[in-house]
Amino acid sequence: MNTAETPSILASERVIRPRHGLVAVDFGELWRYRELFVFLAWRDILVRYKQTYIGFAWALLQPLMMTVVSTFVFGRIAKMPSGNVPYSMMIYTALLPWLFFANTMTRSSNSLVTSANMISKVYFPRLIIPASAVLGGVVDFGVGLLILAAMMMIFHIQVTLMLLLLPLFFLMALLAAFSMGLWLSALNVKYRDVGYLVPFMVQIGAYVSPVFYMTGMVPEKWRFWYTLNPLCGVIDGFRWCVLGPAFEPYWPGFFAGLTLVLVLLVTGAIHFRSTEKTFADVI
Amino acid sequence: MPVVISVRGVGKKYRLGATLGNDTLRDHLAQAVGALFGKKNQTEKADESFWALKDVSFDVKQGEIVGVIGRNGAGKSTLLKILSQITEPTEGEIHIKGRMASLLEVGTGFHPELSGRENIFLNGAILGMSQTEIKKKFDEIVAFAEVEKFLDTPVKRYSSGMYVRLAFAVAAHLEPEILVVDEVLAVGDASFQKKCLGKMQDVAQRQGRTVLFVSHNMVAMKSLCTHAILLEKGRMIENGEVEPIINSYLQKASENVWQRNFTNQAEAPGNEKVRFKSICLVPDLKAGETQPTPETPLRVECEFWNSLPDASINLSMSVETRGECVFVSASTPALLNPGQYAGVCQIPGNLLNDGVYTISMQLTKDRSVPLFKFADALTFEVVESRRDFHWHGKWRGVVRPNLEWQYPK
Numbered sequence: 001m002n003t004a005e006t007p008s009i010l011a012s013e014r015v016i017r018p019r020h021g022l023v024a025v026d027f028g029e030l031w032r033y034r035e036l037f038v039f040l041a042w043r044d045i046l047v048r049y050k051q052t053y054i055g056f057a058w059a060l061l062q063p064l065m066m067t068v069v070s071t072f073v074f075g076r077i078a079k080m081p082s083g084n085v086p087y088s089m090m091i092y093t094a095l096l097p098w099l100f101f102a103n104t105m106t107r108s109s110n111s112l113v114t115s116a117n118m119i120s121k122v123y124f125p126r127l128i129i130p131a132s133a134v135l136g137g138v139v140d141f142g143v144g145l146l147i148l149a150a151m152m153m154i155f156h157i158q159v160t161l162m163l164l165l166l167p168l169f170f171l172m173a174l175l176a177a178f179s180m181g182l183w184l185s186a187l188n189v190k191y192r193d194v195g196y197l198v199p200f201m202v203q204i205g206a207y208v209s210p211v212f213y214m215t216g217m218v219p220e221k222w223r224f225w226y227t228l229n230p231l232c233g234v235i236d237g238f239r240w241c242v243l244g245p246a247f248e249p250y251w252p253g254f255f256a257g258l259t260l261v262l263v264l265l266v267t268g269a270i271h272f273r274s275t276e277k278t279f280a281d282v283i
Numbered sequence: 284m285p286v287v288i289s290v291r292g293v294g295k296k297y298r299l300g301a302t303l304g305n306d307t308l309r310d311h312l313a314q315a316v317g318a319l320f321g322k323k324n325q326t327e328k329a330d331e332s333f334w335a336l337k338d339v340s341f342d343v344k345q346g347e348i349v350g351v352i353g354r355n356g357a358g359k360s361t362l363l364k365i366l367s368q369i370t371e372p373t374e375g376e377i378h379i380k381g382r383m384a385s386l387l388e389v390g391t392g393f394h395p396e397l398s399g400r401e402n403i404f405l406n407g408a409i410l411g412m413s414q415t416e417i418k419k420k421f422d423e424i425v426a427f428a429e430v431e432k433f434l435d436t437p438v439k440r441y442s443s444g445m446y447v448r449l450a451f452a453v454a455a456h457l458e459p460e461i462l463v464v465d466e467v468l469a470v471g472d473a474s475f476q477k478k479c480l481g482k483m484q485d486v487a488q489r490q491g492r493t494v495l496f497v498s499h500n501m502v503a504m505k506s507l508c509t510h511a512i513l514l515e516k517g518r519m520i521e522n523g524e525v526e527p528i529i530n531s532y533l534q535k536a537s538e539n540v541w542q543r544n545f546t547n548q549a550e551a552p553g554n555e556k557v558r559f560k561s562i563c564l565v566p567d568l569k570a571g572e573t574q575p576t577p578e579t580p581l582r583v584e585c586e587f588w589n590s591l592p593d594a595s596i597n598l599s600m601s602v603e604t605r606g607e608c609v610f611v612s613a614s615t616p617a618l619l620n621p622g623q624y625a626g627v628c629q630i631p632g633n634l635l636n637d638g639v640y641t642i643s644m645q646l647t648k649d650r651s652v653p654l655f656k657f658a659d660a661l662t663f664e665v666v667e668s669r670r671d672f673h674w675h676g677k678w679r680g681v682v683r684p685n686l687e688w689q690y691p692k
Contacts, residue, residue, distance in 0.1 A: 017375070039404065123367050
C-alpha cells in the first residue's frame with residue numbers, strides 16, 4: 001500500500017477476516033506464546049495450594065489415602081488377588097497414572113470456563129489454556145513418583161531397565177488427558193452439561209479401568225474390547241514397567257487404544273480451533 | 284505516514300434469543316431428533332440477529348491517536364474486540380501492520396492469591412511481553428505503580444487503588460507499535476490519572492506509536508486524540524478531526540428533554556384537580572455553547588391548570604441524578620381559583636456537577652396534600668467545560684458549588 005514502511009512492520013502484517021470451516025493448528029503462533037503457556041501452568045500450580053495449611057502435601061496425601069483405603073477394602077476385606085506383588089503396590093501403580101489422568105482431564109475440561117474473563121479481554125492462542133492445565137498436572141505426577149520410589153524401597157521391588165519405558169506410558173496418559181481436555185473444554189464453553197458429565201465419567205472410569213484389580217481378571221472373550229480403553233493400556237504399562245512381565249499389556253488392545261487417543265487428539269484440536277472464534281461470544 | 288490499520292467493510296452479527304448463552308445439550312439433541320423425524324427447526328423463528336457493527340471502514344496511519352466515540356451500544360467495544368482478535372468479524376477484512384497490544388481492561392488475569400511481583404510477570408505475559416522484557420522493566424513498573432513495599436503481598440490484600448495502579452503500570456510499559464485502549468482511564472485517583480494520560484501521550488507523540496482509544500471522557504479525548512471515529516448503532520457516521528466530531532456527538536448524544544407542552548387540557552398530565560400545561564428548561568447559555576455547563580444558570584418555567592376553588596397551592600421541584608435526589612425546592616403557597624397559572628424557578632450557576640439530571644415537578648395543597656407529581660418531566664445534561672485543571676476524570680460529587688476560599692491566607 002505504501003512504500004515508506006520499514007521492513008519490520010511489513011514483516012508482521014496480520015489479516016483479520018472471518019474464517020469458515022475447519023481450522024488447522026497454528027504451531028508458529030503457539031511457539032511465540034510458549035512463555036504464556038508456562039506462566040499459566042505455573043500460576044495454576046502456585047494457586048492450587050495457596051492458603052492451605054499443609055500446602056503441597058495435599059499432592060501426596062490424596063494418592064496415599066486412596067491407596068491405604070482401597071488396600072484395606074479391596075485387598076483385606078474383599079481379598080482381591082494381586083498376583084505375586086503386594087496389593088497396595090498393584091493399586092498404587094494404577095492410581096499414579098489414573099489420578100493424573102482424572103485430575104488433569106477434569107481441570108483441562110473446566111479450564112476455558114474458569115478463564116472466561118481472560119478470553120473475553122485478551123487475545124492469545126486459546127489452545128494454551130487447556131494445555132497449561134495439563135502441564136500443571138505434571139507437577140503433581142512428579143510428587144506421585146516420589147511416593148512410588150519410596151514404596152518400591154519399602155516392598156523391595158527390584159529396579160529394572162524396564163522403568164525407562166515408564167515415560168512412554170506417561171506420555172500416553174498425558175495425551176489421553178489432553179485430547180479429552182481439548183474436546184470437553186471447547187464443548188463446555190457452549191454446553192455447561194460437561195461440568196456435570198466429567199466427574200461422572202471419572203467415577204465410572206475408575207471402575208472400567210483396571211485401577212483396583214488386574215486386567216487378567218477380565219474374561220478372555222472381552223479382552224480386546226476391554227483394553228480398547230486407552231487408560232487400561234496406560235495402567236498395564238505402568239504395572240509392566242514397575243512390577244514385571246506378569247503384567248504385560250495386551251498389545252492388540254493397547255495399540256488400538258493408542259490409535260484412539262491419537263484420533264481424539266487430532267479431531268479435538270481441529271474441533272477446538274474451529275469453534276474457538278465463538279468462545280468470546282458465548283462464554 | 285504509512286497506514287497501519289486498514290478496516291474494510293467490517294460487520295459483526297450477534298444472534299439473539301435462545302441460541303446465545305449457555306444453551307444446553309438437550310436443546311440441540313431435541314432439535315437433532317426432531318430433524319430426524321422431519322420436524323422443522325424450531326429455533327428458526329427465535330433466531331433473531333442484530334448487527335452490532337456494520338459496514339465499518341477506516342484507515343489509521345502510523346503515529347495517530349484515534350478516539351472511538353459513541354453511545355453505549357454503538358459498537359465501540361465490539362470494534363475493539365474484533366481489532367484485538369478476541370472475537371471474529373462476521374464479514375469484512377482488517378489489515379494490521381505491526382505488533383499490536385490491546386488493553387480492554389486493566390489487570391486481566393491478575394490472580395488475587397498471587398503477590399504483586401508474581402502478578403506483574405503473569406499479567407505481562409498475558410499482555411504479550413516476553414519474560415526478558417518484563418525483567419528489564421520490572422523496577423520501572425514497580426516505581427510507576429508506587430507499590431514497592433507490597434511487592435510480596437497477595438494482591439487480594441491490596442487497596443483497590445493500589446491494585447489498579449499496579450495493573451495499569453504493567454500495561455503502560457507495554458511497547459507495542461499499535462495500542463488499543465478501552466476506558467482504562469476511568470480508574471485511579473487524580474494524580475495517577477494524570478500520570479497515565481501523560482504516559483499515553485508520551486507513547487504516542489514521542490515514540491511514534493499508534494493508539495486507538497475508547498472513552499466516554501470527552502475532555503481526555505480532546506486533549507489526547509488527533510482523529511476520531513463516531514459510531515452510531517453499529518455504523519460509522521463520522522471520521523476525521525477530533526473537535527468537530529466530539530461537538531456533533533455531544534449534540535446528538537444527549538437525550539435531552541428541555542420542554543414538555545400539552546395544548547389539550549383533557550390529555551395533559553394530572554388529574555381532575557390540577558393538570559400541567561408545560562414545563563421547560565431555559566439555560567442561560569453563553570455564545571457557542573449548546574448545553575449547560577456547571578457554571579450555567581438555569582431557569583425552569585412551568586404552567587398549569589387548576590380546577591380547585593379557593594385552594595392554597597404551592598409548586599415544588601426535585602432534581603435527581605443517577606436515581607438520587609440532589610435537592611427539593613418549594614415555592615411559597617398562593618391562594619388560587621380555577622384557571623391557568625405559571626411559575627418560574629431559578630437554579631443558579633455553579634451548583635450542579637457534570638452529569639445527567641432529571642426534574643420532577645409537583646403541586647401540593649395546604650403545604651401537605653400532594654395533588655399531582657409530574658415525575659421525570661425534564662432531562663438535561665450538564666457537560667464538562669473546565670480547561671484550567673490538569674485533571675481529566677469525573678469531578679466527584681452530586682453538586683459542585685463554587686465556594687468562597689481564602690487562600691493563601
